[in-house]
Structures are given as structure tokens and as C-alpha cells.
Amino acid sequence: MSVIVHHSGGNAIRIEPDMRRAPWSTCPGAEHMLMQTFTGLPLKQFAERGDKKANCTHLYDMAMLAAAHAQDGAQTIYDIQVSDAIDNERVAEIRKNGETLLKWTESGFHLVKPDAAAGIRLDKLRSWIDTLEPGLQEPARLLQWGNMLANGRSIPIEQQSDATKMPPNCYSFQPEMAIKAKRIGEILDFSQTTNQRTEQPLDKYKPVVEQR
Known part of the structure; x- marks a missing residue:
């Protein structure tokens, strides 16, 4: 896209x-x-x-x-890379024009590293991200979203193929669309x-x- x-x-x-x-x-x-x-x-x-x-x-x-x-x-140019889980841990990294800005370790949808955010759920990072220096807040939000999406690889496709069971968080998951998706x-x-x-x-x- x-x-x-x-x-x-x-x-x-x-x-x-x-x-x-x-x-x-x-x-x-x-x-x-x-x-x-x-x-x-x-x-x-x-x-x-x-x-x-x-x-x-x-x-x-x-x-x-x-x-x-x-x-x-x-x-x-931003590049986001998230590994598959090894020993239940994923490594997520974001680069800007080839330079690594942030690198996180995540397990079970919670951050493990950096230490300042350890234990926080991926979808609850906004308050912590707001404490980062301004130049890192945008890439942190992008890495948060990329890391969340990467978790979908571990969900069997048959468990994520009924749009009516998804929360209404996007265009295709709105109730009027979900019944047709x-x-x-x-x-x-x-x-x-x-x-x-x-x-x-x-x-x-x-x-x-x-x-x-």
C-alpha cells in the first residue's frame, strides 16, 4: 500500500x-x-x-x-523489522534512512526491553512514548504499530478470517462492512x-x- x-x-x-x-x-x-x-x-x-x-x-x-x-x-525512509519469536521473544527494530533509532524486545505482547518500558503492553505504550525525546516519538509510534501487527503471524489464519469477530478498529471491521468482508x-x-x-x-x- x-x-x-x-x-x-x-x-x-x-x-x-x-x-x-x-x-x-x-x-x-x-x-x-x-x-x-x-x-x-x-x-x-x-x-x-x-x-x-x-x-x-x-x-x-x-x-x-x-x-x-x-x-x-x-x-x-523508515524501515521496520520484527523477528519471529525465538524462546517466546521478538526483537523489533526501526531504522530511519538506514540508521537504527530504536530496538525493543517483546514477549507475550509486553515489552521486555528497554528497561524503562518493561512490562507495558504494546497497545498501552502511548504514555511512555510521550516521555521520549521529540525526535523518537514518531518512530516509537511506528515501531509500536509494526510490533503489534507482527504478532498476527502467530495466529492461525482460520482464527482471524471472520471479520464480524474483530473489534471495529478499521474500515473493513465496521459492522456494516464486516458482514461482507x-x-x-x-x-x-x-x-x-x-x-x-x-x-x-x-x-x-x-x-x-x-x-x-
Whole structure:
């Protein structure tokens, strides 16, 4: 998935989402919802919009990032990597332009390291994140979300394929959408590198960067 925010004079004049792969049959409808949510809005008001659960949360987060960095003079690239669990522990890391900013250890949906956050649930980190220096708060929120998503790999697909049993936290899980949502798409497993699969997950999806 990707989002391009076209802007002029500090306002978003066009939102261009691109959902190349999606987990649910209803997800593509979230592209129009994202355009409705942000088109015409001042960039500085994106964070105040507050309609994340009505949107695809992934597209929404990318639109928020785009608005936050729209006036940057240089490119920003975040990479998030979360290991599978080894001895019930995952290692989660986020890099900015190739430099590691944060590295956490998580077990059972709770942080183990860093020590300052040990024992806190992944979905309850916001207060601790707010105590970090400003330059680390954005990457910490991204790593929190990436680490939470990575836990889904340990849940059997048959246990996460009924949208009506999911909390209404995104576009496809809203009650009116959940009754129609069906699991779609090919499952790609990058757990093992073999002679048949040597590519990395994003090899086919190089980012599009527009600079003017």
C-alpha cells in the first residue's frame, strides 16, 4: 500500500492511495474513504481529523506521515523489522534512512526491553512514548504499530478470517462492512529463503518519491 498527498499552500489538494495487496475483500473501498477524509484539509490539521477507525488504518497512518513530512527538505525512509519469536521473544527494530533509532524486545505482547518500558503492553505504550525525546516519538509510534501487527503471524489464519469477530478498529471491521468482508489474496511466506524464493517482501513495490 502507498499514499501520495498532493498539496499546495499548506493544503491537501489531492489524496492518491494505492492498495496493491489487501487482506479483505472490502479493503479497496477504504481508498475512497481516505480521499474523503483528507482532501482539502490543511496539512497541519491531519493529526486532528480523528477518523482513523473509519479508514484503513494503514493508509491513514501513511497519510499522516506524508502530511508531517510534506515540507521536509530531504527524503525520509523508515524501515521496520520484527523477528519471529525465538524462546517466546521478538526483537523489533526501526531504522530511519538506514540508521537504527530504536530496538525493543517483546514477549507475550509486553515489552521486555528497554528497561524503562518493561512490562507495558504494546497497545498501552502511548504514555511512555510521550516521555521520549521529540525526535523518537514518531518512530516509537511506528515501531509500536509494526510490533503489534507482527504478532498476527502467530495466529492461525482460520482464527482471524471472520471479520464480524474483530473489534471495529478499521474500515473493513465496521459492522456494516464486516458482514461482507471476506479474506482474499495470495499468502506469501518469507520465513525461509529457498532457491524458489530469494526476493525480499518489498522488492516488487519500490516506493514512488516525487520531489519538486
